[in-house]
Structure formats: structure tokens, C-alpha cells
Amino acid sequence: MTEVDHVQVVREMWPTIGPHTAESLGAGAVSVAEIIRTLAHATRQAQTALPYAPDGYVLLGHLSEAASSEAQVLEQLAGWVDVLADDPTLYHDAHPAGTDLSERQARRDALEAVDDLREAARHAAALAQSLRTAHARISHLGHRDDA
Structure with a gap:
């Protein structure tokens, strides 16, 4: 199985220079919330993860x-x-x-x-x-x- 470059996926989904729309900004905000939620779960086991x-x-x-x-x-x-x-x-x-x-x-x-x-x-x-x-x-x- 190929390793996914998560950062590259984000850069492709939301390029810095756009184009930007209400839909892409909304999806970006939802994605940020999901990533923060993932970090919140992951840092519950910070001693293992870090x-x-x-x-x-x-x-x-x-x-x-x-x-x-x-x-x-x-x-x-x-x-x-x-x-x-x-x-x-x-x-x-x-x-x-x-x-x-x-x-x-x-x-x-x-x-x-x-x-x-x-x-x-x-x-x-x-x-x-x-x-x-x-x-x-x-x-x-x-x-x-x-x-």
C-alpha cells in the first residue's frame, strides 16, 4: 500500500492562491475542525504518539x-x-x-x-x-x- 502524503492532499484540495468559493472555504473549515478533532483524540495518548x-x-x-x-x-x-x-x-x-x-x-x-x-x-x-x-x-x- 502506498503511503499518502497528507500535507500534499491538503495543498491540492485547497491551493493557497485559489480559486476560492464559499463552498471551498466551508469545506476547508470543516476539514480544519476534523483535523483538530483528530489531534484532540491523538494527544490523549501523547506519551505514545510523541x-x-x-x-x-x-x-x-x-x-x-x-x-x-x-x-x-x-x-x-x-x-x-x-x-x-x-x-x-x-x-x-x-x-x-x-x-x-x-x-x-x-x-x-x-x-x-x-x-x-x-x-x-x-x-x-x-x-x-x-x-x-x-x-x-x-x-x-x-x-x-x-x-
């Missing part, structure tokens, strides 16, 4: 890169929603479309979502920084051959 400190070093490095990219994604999504807030066709489905109340509620919710996404981006940036620090600390760990 027998040596350098193995954890590699994992932490990639997780810090992912968190940094997540912060960027969230900040960019905040900008996207900020533009949506000014879209005159935007409405809130709790009120009849085309009414002043519907449009005001839609704008208010969009602007609050902008704040939520920017806060999430700050948390992701803090996560990335903490992971970079842990990654740096682990970089000095090794194992003696006589252990």
Missing part, C-alpha cells in the same frame, strides 16, 4: 503557525463583515425584509459580529504567542541515549 521531545517540538511549531494564520483569517473576516454592515440590501430575518427595523437590526448584528471576530483574532494571536513560547522552550529538550 515519545520524544523533538516530536512535540515539530507539532508545537506547526500549531503556532496555524494559530497565527487563524488570527489573520479572523481579522480578515471582521473586515468582510464590516463591509457587509454597510450593504443596503442586508436585512435581518427576524423582521420583514425591506423594513427600517430589519435593516437597523442587520447592521447592529453585523457590527457586533465585527467586534466578536476582532476579539477572536486577538485571542488567536495570544494563542499563537503562547505556542511560540512553548515551542521555544521545548527546543532545548532532548533525551540521553542511556535512558
